[in-house]
Amino acid sequence: MNELPRWADVVLVPLINIALAFIVAGLVVLAIGQNPIDMVYFMVKGALGSTSSIGYTLYYTTNFIFTGLAFAVAMNAKLFNIGGEGQAAIGGLGAALVLLAIDWPHWTLALPAAIIGASVFGAGWAAIPAYLQAKRGSHIVITTIMFNFIGAAILGYLLNGLLKKPGQQVPESRSFSEGAHLPNFHEMLQPFGIAFNKSAPANISFFLAIGAAILVWLLIWRSRIGYEIRAFGNSPGATLYAGISSVRVTIIAMLISGALAGMMAINVVMGEQERLIKDFVEGAGFMGIAVSLMGRNHPFGIVLAAFLFGMLNQGGFELMWEMPEISREMVLVIQALIIIFTGALVNMTRDPIEKIFLRLHKKGAA
């Protein structure tokens, strides 16, 4: 044995990182004279304490699964797609156009159409930076960041003009037709006699996200194009030798990535808002980066990480409510600490843990 066992790598290391994050966050809370135990209690209760809070947690989880998967697919080709934010925004535009164009009779028809709209627009928005990277050598990090701003501006422009609901000041479209309404958890669970909060926003898109995670897993680890994506990501120089086209891989990986980011809009625009509003992405695109890093760019890890971040998001809102002394900024600090520890500082704890394991193993062997 010369490396960490897989279970320790995948489970133990993240758990230790989360614990460390909470310890540091606890110190910060202590410093402002509050009780850190209460903080953790209210956060967990706020995230999982009732079907309403679970409904919100799963709603955020759904967003983060989509954006996390989006980042992971590109990352497997070592393409740093920071444009999830913009691709989701444009994806929302695509979904909304489809849903506004027709009075859909039933969601089972509207959903596939909206998925196509969202993913085609999201992929389209990723295609331009992909082309620039593959053919012109413009760095994907720079171009995707730029495209976030352009995407937000386009959305703002359309919502203040063409798509604005006539006779009002707010930059939002008219609501979609009744038939485009997606079943939420309350409606899905009612036939089974399970009570679930009526107004919680989690909806059927959650299962769409889980399905997407499975498809991404098959794509990356079981399909030929996934093989090419991983080969290109691991060793770009070797692909020439093998006859793998770097242009093709770059563009395909980015199209899939953009489509997944765009599909996040299904959950928010179609599932929750039922109309197109400005700034609906709310940082989920960026959060996807942290989710994917924490989940080791693997769909299974991403689902778990997305759930944790969903809890943090929802628990953070409740925390502000329960402990007024902890301000919104304070909650952001706590969330940021967890992101830093679980995402950026993974190797800080991984290496010492690996050493301890190796030493234990050596003793065991001797």
Place this chain on the structure above:
Amino acid sequence: MSETAPAIELKGISKSFGPVQANKDISIRVMPGTIHGIIGENGAGKSTLMSILYGFYKADAGEIFINGKKTEIPDSQSAIAAGIGMVFQHFKLVKVFTVLENVVLGAEDGEMLTPSLVKARDELTNLAQEYGLNVDPDALIEEIGVGMQQRVEILKALYRQADILILDEPTGVLTPAEADQLFRILARLKEEGKTIILITHKLREIMEITDTVSVMRRGEMTATVKTADTNPAELAELMVGRKVLLRVDKTPAKPRETVVEVRGLNVTDSAGVHRVKDVSFEIRGGEILGIAGVAGNGQSELLEVLGGYEKATGEILINGQAIDLTGAHSDGQSRRKRGIAHVPEDRQNEGLIMDFQAWENMAFGYHHDPNYQKNPLLMDNRKIRDETQAKMERFDVRPPNPDLMAKSFSGGNQQKIVLAREIERNPDLLLVGQPTRGVDIGAIEFIHQRIIELRDEGKAILLVSVELDEILGLSDRIAVMFDGRIMGERLPEETDEKELGLLMAGITDTKTDHSVAEVEAQLANAGGAPRKEV
């Protein structure tokens, strides 16, 4: 102690990295004014030992004595202070600095550079006279040849008052003529009382220049003998731990019909440098054509064109049919379909994906094979894995575990994985670049046998190697490349290293004697700087 103290004495040095014991209780005495060789296979622990001596690693146990005095070497600064100089296999030079600037770098006397430079210029003149180490102090590193660059490394060490010089695989990048020149310099340094440690895996060099030789195997020092009292066969056996066939065992070739015909091939790379100039040759089935040459003289580009990922003009016929050279209708995939298999020169960056498991690597380049597809959407990973298992056993890859990452195998076993993948495709033409670079002696024997077997099955083989021994041992015909051109073709039984060495330096008139200076001047004129690090 009545006699002179050893320049270096190591006592009981041990070092492990995690579970790997790189050095096990090593003791060695190097007497002053001698050349001491350290020989061993890759991974035997030579470099680790020298890194401990130079302060890069701290030994887990053991003591170091310099000139009889116990010395702690926690970092390279202390090594330099103790009079130790190191010439690395990969030079540590700033390419856009001059020779003088490189020599002074890290040994400046103060904040202002000029006084140091003036002093260094004088010192270089002295050193040049004393040891015959002539280098133009104002030349840029990127504009001088590798032989010269190596001299700069030696000068750097001497400028820092080194009495003990460690050279790590110094001849890896040199032509035979340059290597001879290096050995002359080392002999001169020895005369002047310097102590030299030469790390190498080449038996010939050990026999030629060292006074004493220590053999390492699997982290242990297996023997230290006087060079005069030993012979290459014995050393090889000590290195590998069993008898080794140093000569390639093969019968004369039985050439069949022509498989490859290359006519008037020209390659200009993306930087606009003319790399291959009007090259023509042919290879028949059942025949090995060896291409000799110093790295960077167009051999790599030749392989890349045949392998389908470099553009060229001219004509290449495979079994009488032309292949596309424009890159518009061809890539690595289409070449494989035409029966060309390729063992690339750079195994770690091209031939394998180091972070892929062995079975994933076995599909690399052949991942479009319909047999590897379970259904139109998904690959048949189980089948690839089972196939890999069988191939690994046939090619004696150790350990034969398809789930290990490529990076966990030794160099020799990595190469066997690539060979297994390419040879088992039963190609009409096998391209082989540097088949045994970084490969242990034991595995070399195996790899050479497999290449000969493929030849005897009637396949055409194009072998590119910078190792003249390998070229002479394997080839049925030898072509020498210099500056993108083929300088001439020879038969292995009618030529020798000296003649090939001159051709490699671009000198076609091999009958008359040539001075070393002449060879070097010729090499320095060779077109363009070397394309990649070798």
